[in-house]
Amino acid sequence: MAATAFLHPFTRPSADGFLTIMRGEGATVWDAHGRSYVDGMASLWYCNIGHGRGEIADAVATQMRQLAGYHTFERFTNEPTEQLCERLAARAPVAGSRVFLTSSGSEAVETAVKLARFSHHLAGDPARTVVISRRPSYHGVAYAGTTLTGLPLNQAGFGPLLPDVCQVPRGDLEAAAAAFAANPGRVAAVIAEPVIGAGGVYPPEPGELAGLRALCDQHGALLILDEVITGFGRLGHWWGADRYGVTPDLTVFAKAVTSGYQPLGGVLVTPRVLAPFAADPDAVLRTGHTYSGHPAASAAALVNLDVLEDEGLLDRAVHVGRRLADGLSRLIDGERIVEVRGDGAVRAVGLGPGVDAPQVREHMLAAGVIARPIGAGTIAFSPPLVITDAQVDRLVQSLADAVARPAVPVVTR
Template identity: 50%
Template structure:
């Protein structure tokens, strides 16, 4: 038995039944027995440019030889962090964006929420501390992220969570309005929402939802935080995903696809309006930030990855392939085990199993994922669904391989049950 305690892993199972990957190439990964698997999840929603890109590895190695790491607290900086911040700001959907780098998506959510609250403190409205999130939403597993998350299992067993958080149905913008009014607009700091809900089940927004959400936030002076940790860097076909939905947010969290997972990196895009009071001479220091924020080797990986996304025209493929993925998945809805197939906005899809089946067989999703793995297809288990989010470099024929393997796994599961 090993000593590695896996995130989101049952300790006994991960110790006794590990799958040890040793190499990746394109959309494929290989285990320590030499077996090849099609990575239909892009690892954890992040390997957007695929595995084994030498350009990113070379950029990492070159930077590590020159200046591997150094703090960016205070006035210290480095060239890769400055370059990547300029690159992202120039492509931001918000004017004059500032970029606050962190180590990952969970850090980004904590940072965005604290920035929102601190902003209101600086502009003379310190009572604005209430935060509104949505059911099914996923915003990491740190303090604020756990409290804002809309997946019940991720909130259970940790005791009292942050009390000034309010949750509303994910698809009901009128419920957002009601929550703002009920809590007092003068007390609400921000609403946080994913462009497409990811880990909570792959739910694209209803038509017009984000336009209406933006209007609601503006009407009450509430900040809109868009969590693009999963949806950014081409997953929806644009840099941050939200560009397709007709709204200009105040803050955007990002991570995952910014380096395609080659090194840990995340951040917050902060609109010029929100950044303004922090930029005044003599303004208080924003006393927040991780040790590795703006890490030179991690940001060098981000630069190399973002250049690949842009130069090789990979960025748009999330939108180009979204219809292909959904069209291939739709026939799976005819399975006696399947309740619904979802997708259509970005290279994301989900196959939900019937609720009565899951009630009778709580391990059905895990069994389905195991059967897919036996057929060389890696899928992700969510609460009631199997999720797909392959690397953006995948071709239509390879999407067909994923769906054929999943269809065969569904048939095998039906036979087992």
């Protein structure tokens, strides 16, 4: 089958044989042949409230009939966006935060870096342009995020990347301290995922996030938490910052703010970051996006937040995570499955030598289960928080069956 006109992301341009997903309900999706799959990844880490929520579709349709879209530059705004930002600010890790909206996590990371640098600039410290990130990590695909991402293959071939970025190994506070020492008075911010997601599903080492916070405080830098995956209940809390008891200066979010029903992201900006703006009433924030504060996206997010709250899905995440972790841990045999890692309702298994993650994924697809291979040696799970216990158990059993099989069936449309 020839490649289609759609040039797929993170895929060989010559690839064909794609799996066409037609519909979804709860933690189940169906393909064009009517085959059902347990969605063990909530699509791409984001569909926390599950698929097929008619109440979100209705809210978006109602909003689009009234006002489909209008920009929010300068003097313009709209009611759903103002309501959403009030609710997000009320849930923010730091009181008094304001909300800058984007259309994606990648845009939000770019914005957080720009805000960190610009805040220092307005404070009379324009030399602070260095941003420290960790390896491995994932921070999106725009140029700042690509540079900050601690996955070399994601950077290869794209030419010169963003200057003044320094990467250190995850969990290595001594290396982070050395990066500060090597750039005295020049570090604008440190960026970190509370749980590293697409880099392999690694929770922080004990004291790691608190240590990064302390280094930022010691050296006058800002702490950016990239909560694109961990925000909105994935770890059993609204934020990874709450889960780990660390205070960020900037919080990046996207994905589960709408559970993927509309594209939306943003940055929670604390009073500390905003203080230099307040001190200069003539300062203009010359950044933003055509769809920042899109009313239909905001309408979707408002209903999504209602569902997370009304159905107790943050508590459900804790239960799902424990059941999934317990089941996966029972599969550890030191040969095919060698470790289980993660936190809350985001988990991964480390595969043994010779067990190929993409092949395991194909076996699981053939059995009606969707998981995500990361590199050659990791299978990740991040299911909708509405997943049933029986479906969680099916994820585990499917993995157990898959690692025991040699042949690789390929499920296509």
